Amino acid sequence: MDIDKNMKILLVDDFATMRKVIKNLLKQTGYNNVSEAEDGVEALKALKSEKMDFIISDWNMPNMTGLELLKAVRADSGLKSLPFLMVTAEGLQENVMAAVKAGVSNYIVKPFTADVLNEKIEKILSKM
Amino acid sequence: MDVRFINAFSEGTLNVLRTMANISPVPGKPYLKKDGMANGDVSGIIGLTGAVTGSMALSFSEKAILKIVSNMLGEEIKEINGDIKDAVGEITNMISGVARKELELIGLKVLAAIPTVVSGKGHSITHVLGGPSIIIPFEIEDGLFVVDICINRME
Numbered sequence: 414m415d416i417d418k419n420m421k422i423l424l425v426d427d428f429a430t431m432r433k434v435i436k437n438l439l440k441q442t443g444y445n446n447v448s449e450a451e452d453g454v455e456a457l458k459a460l461k462s463e464k465m466d467f468i469i470s471d472w473n474m475p476n477m478t479g480l481e482l483l484k485a486v487r488a489d490s491g492l493k494s495l496p497f498l499m500v501t502a503e504g505l506q507e508n509v510m511a512a513v514k515a516g517v518s519n520y521i522v523k524p525f526t527a528d529v530l531n532e533k534i535e536k537i538l539s540k541m
Numbered sequence: 542m543d544v545r546f547i548n549a550f551s552e553g554t555l556n557v558l559r560t561m562a563n564i565s566p567v568p569g570k571p572y573l574k575k576d577g578m579a580n581g582d583v584s585g586i587i588g589l590t591g592a593v594t595g596s597m598a599l600s601f602s603e604k605a606i607l608k609i610v611s612n613m614l615g616e617e618i619k620e621i622n623g624d625i626k627d628a629v630g631e632i633t634n635m636i637s638g639v640a641r642k643e644l645e646l647i648g649l650k651v652l653a654a655i656p657t658v659v660s661g662k663g664h665s666i667t668h669v670l671g672g673p674s675i676i677i678p679f680e681i682e683d684g685l686f687v688v689d690i691c692i693n694r695m696e
Contacts, residue, residue, distance in 0.1 A: 430614065430627035434561065437615050473634075473655070502638030505645060522642070523635045524560035 416538055418443040420466035425449075425456040425482065426500070427474040435469065435500065435530070442531040453477025457485060460492055467534070472501035472508070480515060487516040496537045500525075542675050543694060545647060546640075547571055550597060550688050551677050553639035557632060558681075562612040566686070569678035577667060580676065580687045582606070583621055583660040585633030588669050589641075592649035595692030596669040597640070599633050605684030626658045633658075636688070649694075 422439065424447050426432045432449050439447055448463065450456035452474040459465070468486065472479040479499055486492045496518045501508070504522040512520055518537045521530065551568055558564045574580075581600035588596045601609070603621060610628040611618045618624060633656040641651045659666070666689060668674055674691035 428627045428631050430610070430624050431631050433624075434613050502634045504638055504642040505650070523638060524557045526560055 416535060417466070419446050420444070421464065422447045422467045422469060423450060423456060423459055423465040425451075425453065425468065425470040425474070425479065427451050427471065431471065438525075438527040438530050441527040442534075444534075453479065453482035453485070456482055460486070460495075465495065467537075468495055468497045469500055470497065472499060472503050472512075480511060483512065483515045483517055496541065498533055498537060542690070542692070546593070546644070546690065546692060547675060547677060549640040549643040550636065550690055552643060553636040554599075554677075554679060554688055556639050557635045558609060561632070561635070562609045564609060564612060564681055566679035566681045569680065571675050571677045573673050574676045574689065575673045577665040579659070579664050579666045580678075580689070581685070582662060583625060583629055583658065584664065584666055584689075585629040585656045585658050586666060586668075587633050587637050587656040588654035589637070589651050589692060590654075591651045591695070592644070593651050593692045593694050594669065595690070597633075597637060597692070598666045598668070598674075598689040599629065599636065599686065600666065600689060601629065601686040602684040605681055605686045608681065608683035621660055626660060630656045630658045 436447055450459050454476045470479040483497055499512050499517045499520045502523045519533050521533050579600045582603040584598050584600040586598040607618055610625050637653045644651050668691035670691050674689050677688040679686050
């Protein structure tokens with residue numbers, strides 16, 4: 414499978430440190446083209462102003478959660494087919510089900526390694 | 542306290558630090574703590590509800606947390622700053638998440654609040670429940686930290 418490692422990834426997390434950690438993991442697997450947003454509201458603004466190829470979003474955030482962002486993306490005709498990877502510390506079954514129901518492309522529970530993150534991204538892209 | 546709670550938080554701690562910081566802490570023998578003083582220089586605390594009620598805290602010595610966060614970020618951090626506090630909140634959240642997933646497997650659904658972080662020499666930890674808490678001590682090459690649990694199972 415040919416993956417464009419230069420694809421534009423929007424990374425959404427309210428913790429700057431966690432964005433830095435995930436950005437480092439992405440860098441380790443060759444993804445260097447990463448934009449950041451602090452929450453769902455900021456992410457939607459970024460999605461409206463710039464073309465993104467992939468969204469990686471935390472679940473628990475102030476203003477607009479990852480689940481709310483996912484629903485907003487899926488409800489927008491211009492954005493609805495964007496790959497959406499939910500990253501969260503919430504591994505509870507009902508949360509996974511809620512994200513699946515809302516149309517998440519895949520789900521990754523913290524903590525995770527660069528390899529696991531890469532596998533999830535590849536799995537999503539292989540289905541497109 | 543049910544030993545399964547202690548095991549879940551202990552395993553969660555080992556899992557998170559191995560995966561995110563490439564550090565394997567050595568757990569010590571759990572003991573009972575009767576005062577509210579923190580065992581470290583920076584602490585994260587998270588409230589728990591559902592099948593159990595109470596809270597879990599993590600309290601790190603300065604040296605231990607500087608090493609852990611430096612490893613997580615891939616850059617050397619030399620003092621307790623905003624990055625460190627952010628990371629302590631996130632580590633607390635992740636450990637709680639892994640432990641709660643373990644507890645869900647044995648039929649206990651536990652929900653968590655948003656963690657808060659406190660720092661400074663001699664700060665205190667206020668658990669949701671009063672009374673004594675269980676301390677699980679951990680050692681890494683650069684220092685010590687503890688997991689401090691004060692929870693009751695709901696009937």
